[in-house]
Amino acid sequence: MSVFTRSRAGKALGGIAVVAVSAVLLAGCAGGGTTTTPSESSAPAEDLTLKIGSVLPQTGSLAFLGPPEEAGVLLAVNEVNEAAKGITVDFTPGDSGDADNKAFETTVPKLQNAGVSAMIGAAASGVTKLFLDSNVAAGIITFSPANTSPDFTTWEDDNLYWRTAPSDLLQGEVLGNLVAEDGHKNIGIIYQNDAYGTGLFGVVKEVFESTGGTVVAEASYNDGDSSFDAQVATVAASNPDAIVLITFDQFATIAPLLVNAGQSAENFYLVDGNLKQWGADVSVSLEGAKGTTPGPVLEDDFKERLNAAWVDGGSTDLEDFSYAAESYDAVILLALASLAAGSATGPDIATKLQEVSGGSGEGTTCTSFAECADIILEGGVADYDGYSGPVTFDDAGDPTEASIGIFQFGADNMHERVETR
Structure with a gap:
């Protein structure tokens, strides 16, 4: 597993010497971010409804990535809702298309008008760049499972851009x-x-x-x-x-x-x-x-659950699982951050995303939504390790560990x- 660190406040690194020089690097977790001690965490006063939309490639030049990414989102939404831990995800899917067919120009305004707190997507970095500023202005989290452009590390995003895919x-x-x-x-x-x-x-x-x-x-x-x-x-x-x-x-x-x-x-x-x-x-x-x-290499059980969620929606078996884990983890992290914040609004959720990923340096390691949610509801700090890896967000909203x-x-x-x- 390769480990790397970025800072939202820092500038893009110009030389590859600053990046890892081998595939196995020294581990380092970023500090900073909003840190909440167990005594400060509390369950929401009433059940939360978290409205999430997706802007993923159902059409266009990356359409082959759409099924595994959408399957990851669907599975996570199902499992969060089935867990019944005081939060329900209200999910609306949408097509990102690509920079050529511009399907996102229809999807993004529709989701904004629907009052979503976060959008999962886009897959293509170039597409995300075309609507990210609009989401920032609207106070909506943009959470990509597949953006890899280094440009996002230093983007002026008001803490509202996050990704589970590592920088290129x-x-x-x-x-x-x-x-x-x-x-x-x-x-x-x-x-x-x-x-x-x-x-x-x-x-x-x-x-x-x-x-x-x-x-x-x-x-x-x-x-x-x-x-x-x-x-x-x-x-x-x-x-x-x-x-x-x-x-x-x-x-x-x-x-x-x-x-x-x-x-x-x-x-x-x-x-x-x-x-x-x-x-x-x-x-x-x-x-x-x-x-x-x-x-990473995905567990057979996870792939079976992904496929079942996808097929249950009326689709044929998945042929590819690229970025499925990153998509799943994006939803789980958003739900946990919402629970930890006791709020379903984008800016409030964003203050807890680093914490629930373990990026604040505190928390009890957990590997499922239900397990992590119980920690939060009991007044503790959860450190979610997902199927895409430990994640461990730095101050830039980038994962510091990836394969x-x-x-x-x-x-x-x-x-x-x-x-x-």
Whole structure:
């Protein structure tokens, strides 16, 4: 498990040397935040109703992440409500789409008008940036299970932005080192020109070059583009020995173009934005290709519960579980913070999020909503350790502990986890 620390008051770190230099780092919990001692905690005078909405990708270039994320939210909502611990979650789902189809422009105002205290989402960093300030102005928490742009660490968010996914300063470091460890010396990078793509591109490039490697070609495209011939030609002309692809589902178009240009797919490196079970959806063999995505190995019982919650809603079985744990934990943390604050308003909940994650340095460790809720109701401080990890928020609303999975594709264009860092 990799551990890292950020500060809401600090500036974005310019060099990768400030980030972890290996996948196993010294643990450090951030101080600061609002600290409440057990004697100060109290149960709400009456049952709370917490109104939450989701802004997750039902359509658009990250739609493959929608089902596991929505399943995580649904399961958490069900379990909070079934626990009957003095708080009920009133949940309204919504589509984020992407920066191209802009479904969030309908969803976000609808949820704001419905009086939600928090929104789970978006998945894409670039989409969240387009509505975050509006939520801040409305006093609504934006809690993303999948945003990884480093920009959010220093965003002026009035303590109303939180995430259970780690900054790409971590994923980029792991990926850059992985490419080097596999013996590659000269690489090409194709990346999406948005907050997610440029941030991850910068870290991968810096880390890979710090190992003595060279980025011999780089090419970007914009979300919504449908032609990638120029980018492929630029990278292929440099004859790299590996190619890093920081894309969303545009990968399905780009990969065959690269193979047709003489590049070997076994030397492709993918990221969380395109690391899906491609199967027949990609027309060339991806056997040997690797990729990274944040998140730990999930317990079978948890995956079964996720799938059951999803199928009960009328959907087919989940094929992917990316960011499901982060989505589940986001809802649990919001419910616990609401209970600890004795309030269902966004700003009040935000004052307790760091505390219930263990980020204040106090509390009794607990691993389920019901267990943590009992601690709070008895006047104690709960420290929730979730399925995505211990979380342990720092002052910036970033998790200080996270895992990065390394995956490899087989002959069927389906991937399996081969390592966790």
